[in-house]
Amino acid sequence: MKYHLFLSSLLLASLSFGQELTCEDFKKGEFIMNTFSSPVLEWDMTRDGNKQVETIKELPEEFQGIGYPMDPKTLRIEWIDDCTYKLFADDANGELDSISQLINDSGGIHTELIKIEGKCFYYKSICIIEGEEIVSEGKLCKK
Template sequence: MRKTIFMLTILCGISGFGQELTCEDFKEGTFKTEVSEPIKIKWEIIRTQNEQTEIIKEIPEEYKDLGYPSDPHYVKIEWIDDCSYRATYDDSKSKLTESQKFINSIGGITTEVIKIEGNCFYYKSIMKVEEHEQVMEGKMCKE
């Protein structure tokens, strides 16, 4: 009997340490992500519930001299449900580029959390232009 109680106590203790993250855990924090299309860029993202700051950490040398924006991007987040949100650029915090203005004019980019593994989530972002969709998939990891 003592062994059974001891084993149950240990199992309950271990299960408390193996907490699975949910979409709620990714609504705030500092994250790392990278995209490889159309060019490889590594980002740091600092997010609070309804806004995020995106900072380019690594970009190919040949793009640095082409005027690719190296300043932080400020983004408004509108949560659609627990695991989906719409992102638009915040023109109250910085001057927007023409492409950022265009993205805002079409209603922003919708992102959905597809899968959570450890401290990372896989996402699918969709930008709709009339009847065409541009889809980008990636992974973002919480620090």
């Protein structure tokens, strides 16, 4: 009986003091982001409220030499709620490339939380360009 009581209190203590991340924990900090669909990419990312800066770590060979942006990209975040937001290319530093402008003109990239596991946020992003829905899924993990 004492053994069961001890295990029960240990379980309750671990539930009380265990750290569960929420959507709020992904609004600021340094992250690694991965996409699961083509192109499969990995980024270093820094986020601070309404600003996100992404740098591709390594561009797959099939995307090299075709103008895929390798420089750090600054994005503006419009939060819809704690777990949903839209991303827009930030034009504060000059003119946008044609793809970024098309994304902005189409209403941005709508991103929503699917689930949080450990220190990772699994997401689904949708962008509608010229009537075509482009879906991307991936994860964002705290460094």
